[in-house]
Amino acid sequence: MAGLGEFALIARYFQRPGRALGPGVVLGVGDDCALVQPTPGMQWAVSSDMLVSGRHFFPDVDPRTLGHKALAVNLSDLAACGARPRAFTLALALPEARPEWLEPFSEGLFALADAHGCALIGGDTTRGPLNICITVMGEVVPGQALLRSGARAGDDIYVSGTLGDAALALQCLQGKAQLAPAALAKARQRMEQPTPRVALGLALRGTATAAADVSDGLLGDLGHILAQSGVGATINADSAISLLAARADITGARGQFDSEVPYAQALECVLAGGDDYELVFTAPPSQATAVQAAALSSGTPVTRIGHIHAGSGLLLVNANGDRLQGNWKSFDHFA
Amino acid sequence: MAGLGEFALIARYFQRPGRALGPGVVLGVGDDCALVQPTPGMQWAVSSDMLVSGRHFFPDVDPRTLGHKALAVNLSDLAACGARPRAFTLALALPEARPEWLEPFSEGLFALADAHGCALIGGDTTRGPLNICITVMGEVVPGQALLRSGARAGDDIYVSGTLGDAALALQCLQGKAQLAPAALAKARQRMEQPTPRVALGLALRGTATAAADVSDGLLGDLGHILAQSGVGATINADSAISLLAARADITGARGQFDSEVPYAQALECVLAGGDDYELVFTAPPSQATAVQAAALSSGTPVTRIGHIHAGSGLLLVNANGDRLQGNWKSFDHFA
Numbered sequence: 001m002a003g004l005g006e007f008a009l010i011a012r013y014f015q016r017p018g019r020a021l022g023p024g025v026v027l028g029v030g031d032d033c034a035l036v037q038p039t040p041g042m043q044w045a046v047s048s049d050m051l052v053s054g055r056h057f058f059p060d061v062d063p064r065t066l067g068h069k070a071l072a073v074n075l076s077d078l079a080a081c082g083a084r085p086r087a088f089t090l091a092l093a094l095p096e097a098r099p100e101w102l103e104p105f106s107e108g109l110f111a112l113a114d115a116h117g118c119a120l121i122g123g124d125t126t127r128g129p130l131n132i133c134i135t136v137m138g139e140v141v142p143g144q145a146l147l148r149s150g151a152r153a154g155d156d157i158y159v160s161g162t163l164g165d166a167a168l169a170l171q172c173l174q175g176k177a178q179l180a181p182a183a184l185a186k187a188r189q190r191m192e193q194p195t196p197r198v199a200l201g202l203a204l205r206g207t208a209t210a211a212a213d214v215s216d217g218l219l220g221d222l223g224h225i226l227a228q229s230g231v232g233a234t235i236n237a238d239s240a241i242s243l244l245a246a247r248a249d250i251t252g253a254r255g256q257f258d259s260e261v262p263y264a265q266a267l268e269c270v271l272a273g274g275d276d277y278e279l280v281f282t283a284p285p286s287q288a289t290a291v292q293a294a295a296l297s298s299g300t301p302v303t304r305i306g307h308i309h310a311g312s313g314l315l316l317v318n319a320n321g322d323r324l325q326g327n328w329k330s331f332d333h334f335a
Numbered sequence: 336m337a338g339l340g341e342f343a344l345i346a347r348y349f350q351r352p353g354r355a356l357g358p359g360v361v362l363g364v365g366d367d368c369a370l371v372q373p374t375p376g377m378q379w380a381v382s383s384d385m386l387v388s389g390r391h392f393f394p395d396v397d398p399r400t401l402g403h404k405a406l407a408v409n410l411s412d413l414a415a416c417g418a419r420p421r422a423f424t425l426a427l428a429l430p431e432a433r434p435e436w437l438e439p440f441s442e443g444l445f446a447l448a449d450a451h452g453c454a455l456i457g458g459d460t461t462r463g464p465l466n467i468c469i470t471v472m473g474e475v476v477p478g479q480a481l482l483r484s485g486a487r488a489g490d491d492i493y494v495s496g497t498l499g500d501a502a503l504a505l506q507c508l509q510g511k512a513q514l515a516p517a518a519l520a521k522a523r524q525r526m527e528q529p530t531p532r533v534a535l536g537l538a539l540r541g542t543a544t545a546a547a548d549v550s551d552g553l554l555g556d557l558g559h560i561l562a563q564s565g566v567g568a569t570i571n572a573d574s575a576i577s578l579l580a581a582r583a584d585i586t587g588a589r590g591q592f593d594s595e596v597p598y599a600q601a602l603e604c605v606l607a608g609g610d611d612y613e614l615v616f617t618a619p620p621s622q623a624t625a626v627q628a629a630a631l632s633s634g635t636p637v638t639r640i641g642h643i644h645a646g647s648g649l650l651l652v653n654a655n656g657d658r659l660q661g662n663w664k665s666f667d668h669f670a
Contacts, residue, residue, distance in 0.1 A: 026378060030563070031483050032415035032547055033380035035475070038373040043361060045368035046456060048470060050426035052463030080367035091385035091468045121381060124468075128387030133426045133459075133468035135383060140370070148366050212367055228365070 004097045006125055012099075013106040014090065014120060022119030025087060034121035036087055042139040045083035049073045053130035057192075058173075063101045065192040066132070067108030072196045073215065074136035075116055076277040079201035080213040082146040083138030085118035093128030116198055146204060146211035146281065151229035155209055155282035155308040158291060160200055160300050163218060163243035164266065166191035167273025168250075177265060183249035190245070194277035200302070203294035204281060211281035217274040219314060225282065226314060234315040235306035237324050240270050243303055271316075282308055339432045341460055347434075348441040349425065349455060357454030360422060369456035371422055377474040380418035384408045388465035392527075393508075398436045400527040401467070402443030407531045408550065409471035410451055411612040414536035415548040417481040418473030420453035428463030451533055481539060481546035481616065486564035490544055490617035490643040493626060495535055495635050498553060498578035499601065501526035502608020503585075512600060518584035525580070529612035535637070538629035539616060546616035552609040554649060560617065561649065570641035573654040575605050578638055606651075617643055 004012075014029060021028045026035040038044060051070050053059045071088065078085050090109070094101075113120060118136065169187035171177035179187060197213075204211065210229055212221045218240070226233055241247065241263075250262045283291050295302040316324040339347075349364060356363045361370035373379060386405050388394045406423065413420050425444070429436075448455060453471065504522035506512035514522060532548075539546065545564055547556045553575070561568055576582065576598075585597045618626050630637040651659040 026477075027480070027482070032412040033382040033418060033473070033480070035416075035480055036379045036381060037477065038377075038379060040375065042373075044371045044373060044379070046371060046422070046424060046470075046472070047368040048424040048426045048458045048468070050428055050459045050461055050463075050466070050468060052428050052461055052466075055461060055463055077367040081370075083368060087381070089381060089383040089470050091383045091470075093385055093387050093466060123383045124385045126385055126387055126390060128385075128390050128466065129464040131385070131387075131428060131463065131466045131468075133383070133385060133466075135381075135424050135426075135470035137381070138368070142361075142372065145362070145368070145370055147362070 004099070009097050009102065009125060013102045014123070022087065022117065025119045025121055028119065028121050029123070036121065039139055041142070043142050043145065045078055045081045045138045045140050045145060046135065047074055047077035048133065048135040049077070050131065050133040059130065061192060062104070064104035064108035067105040068112050068193050070132045070134055071109055071112045072194045073277060074134045075112070075118065075196035075198055076194065076213040076215065078136055078138040079196050079198045080146060080211050080279055081140060082144060082201045082205040082211070083140040084202060085116045085136065085138045085198060087119045087121045088113070088134050088136040090120060090123035091133040092123065092125050093131040094125065095127070095130060144205045146201065146208050148210055148212050148225045149228040151210035151225050151231050151282040151308050152284070153231055153308055153310040155284050156288065156304050157222065157233060157235065157306040157308060158281050158283065158302045158304050159214070159218065159243055160197050160279045160302050161195070161276070162190070162245035163214065163276050163278055164269030164273045165245045166194070166275035167269040168244070168246055170275070171269070179246060179249055183246050187246050191275055194275070196277060197279045197300055199298035200279060200294060200300040203298045207287050207290040207294055208281040208283045211279055214276055214278045214280055215274055217272040218280060219271050220274070222280050223314065225280070226312065231308050232311040232313045232315070233306055233308050234317060236319065237267060237316050238319040239303060239305040241266055243305070244270050339434070344432050344437065344460060348437045349458070357422065357452065360454045360456055363454065363456050364458070369422070371456065374474055376477070378477050378480065380413055380416045380473045380475050380480060381470065382409055382412035383468065383470040384412070385466065385468040394465065396527060397439070399439035399443035402440040403447050403528050405467045405469055406444055406447045407529045408612060409469045410447070410453065410531035410533055411529070411548040411550065413471055413473040414531050414533045415481060415546050415614055416475060417479060417536045417540040417546070418475040419537060420451045420471065420473045420533060422454045422456045423448070423469050423471040425455060425458035426468040427458065427460045428466040429460065430462070430465060479540045481536065481543050483545055483547050483560045484563040486545040486560050486566050486617040486643050487619070488566055488643055488645040490619050491623065491639050492557070492568060492570065492615065492617055492641040492643060493637045493639050494549070494553065494578055494615050495532050495613045495637050496530070496611070497525070497580035498549060498611050498613055499604030499608045500580045501529070501610035502604040503579070503581055505610070506604070514581060514584055518581050522581050526610055529610070531612060532614045532635055534633035535614060535629060535635040538633045542622050542625040542629055543616040543618045546614055549611055549613045549615050550609055552607040553615060554606050557615050558649065560615070561647065566643050567646040567648045567650070568641055568643050569650040569652060571654065572602060572651050572659050574638060574640040576601055578640070579605050
């Protein structure tokens with residue numbers, strides 16, 4: 001739109017005059033800095049994620065879902081720490097200032113922000129290849145943050161929700177896999193509109209010993225927990241594959257994999273897919289009831305997929321306990 | 336470099352094991368979130384800036400100066416609020432992971448960060464068109480932040496340091512102006528390695544009534560102060576032009592402008608150039624001595640260039656009080 005300058009753009013799409021700024025937000029968008037008054041005694045949890053067009057999303061993706069996803073992947077980091085969302089900044093590089101893109105993008109962004117009481121307090125807009133960088137800030141009681149370093153031998157390993165559907169959708173869109181239209185639509189929504197597990201993360205404080213969000217793939221993100229906790233793990237592949245929501249859509253009429261091809265594909269999506277933004281977390285068996293209570297109170301299903309043991313490395317077994325071999329690589333932007 | 340993955344890259348260039356994390360930093364780079372313990376009673380000042388290759392810097396710029404500048408422009412926002420730097424996140428999109436770029440970039444970044452006691456606590460790295468997004472966090476005593484909205488009729492208007500040299504350097508590099516090599520080198524350093532006026536911002540708390548940093552051009556950034564304070568201003572063009580450090584290099588032997596061409600060019604650089612990251616601020620005449628004391632204690636020269644009056648708009652006059660006409664536009668990424 002001709003004449004829509006940088007400051008008019010910010011005012012029109014990213015300032016909402018007349019609305020409360022959010023608890024503790026003293027000054028929002030429009031000055032050199034935003035000002036926030038932290039809740040006394042709380043720690044701040046901070047995370048940044050950058051989404052690049054053509055890499056993290058298709059350039060023609062619905063801007064409303066993109067606004068949702070850009071914030072969701074950041075809220076997912078707060079969820080993994082058990083932090084309560086408070087505020088975020090948005091830096092945006094745009095090839096051009098198009099209202100038909102900016103309006104739905106900001107609507108998708110604010111819808112998720114409002115649902116989590118997370119206030120947009122500042123940021124930056126510039127011209128450039130489409131790039132969205134959000135920094136999110138949340139609060140956590142000192143000592144209660146869920147860290148990657150807390151897993152202990154004997155702990156169970158759990159995953160929230162469903163896993164692998166985002167990767168399966170991507171494979172379908174890239175022509176590497178096939179799903180019926182209705183099943184693809186569901187899987188695609190998992191890829192484009194992930195649900196940050198904030199409520200579950202909060203409910204797991206004091207129960208989980210370690211947590212991470214699954215952004216780069218289960219094995220990779222669990223691998224961070226193992227490395228930082230100095231432990232190893234065994235994963236039951238059949239439990240893991242049950243996490244794929246689209247499982248029924250790629251198995252035969254009897255609900256079983258007809259051949260090794262779809263099985264291997266499903267397993268790859270679940271183990272190495274990423275982009276689902278579920279939580280992988282650990283808790284001792286003595287906390288199994290508390291884990292289920294956290295799942296119930298947060299409305300988030302959780303599935304036990306394995307356990308932590310002393311040593312190092314990650315062992316994958318089937319229901320019979322037989323070891324599976326494979327070469328599943330989690331996502332690495334520079335590998 | 337083949338085989339330098341995302342996490343190895345972060346570990347090698349952006350984690351510094353064995354170093355103290357910084358005051359209040361409970362957990363730094365390497366988990367889903369960083370954890371920071373705010374100083375009791377303090378407010379948090381937060382700002383984000385995104386630098387895009389080919390727009391904010393030349394693609395072949397020395398990565399060491401780029402690391403400096405990427406953080407400097409953010410610290411400048413804290414300076415404009417009178418906030419003390421505490422921590423920052425870095426999100427980085429890179430076309431490729433090249434050690435010969437990453438090493439000097441991180442060195443330039445950390446040199447400035449260490450000088451200001453500002454800890455790198457987290458971030459993101461991804462592949463994409465070169466883009467650097469930093470979010471900086473600082474602390475300020477509640478009620479003491481310098482805001483754009485505090486200017487009052489009768490206040491004097493000051494600018495720190497020198498102004499317009501960054502824009503003049505850019506004009507030279509674009510072939511639109513000429514400077515002798517030594518003078519260009521000095522001006523170019525102003526463009527590539529701006530000095531965030533953090534100490535001055537801190538010293539001005541309780542003295543300045545309003546402040547902003549000059550990133551988009553003096554008239555534009557002062558314009559934000561005027562708009563948000565509901566006041567007008569008169570600027571003395573001759574005082575303003577004295578801010579250009581390279582003034583002597585583009586005037587004749589007698590130190591005066593020989594023609595209107597270099598005068599107009601110098602004035603344009605000072606009024607509309609931007610990218611110098613000086614502070615423009617206001618203070619009542621009764622605080623003139625306190626302003627000079629702040630300048631002295633922070634080692635930052637300040638120059639009075641005009642005053643605030645009731646009403647609106649910005650009037651430019653010469654030393655005789657004659658009104659100057661012009662069409663100086665501050666920088667707008669989408670205009």
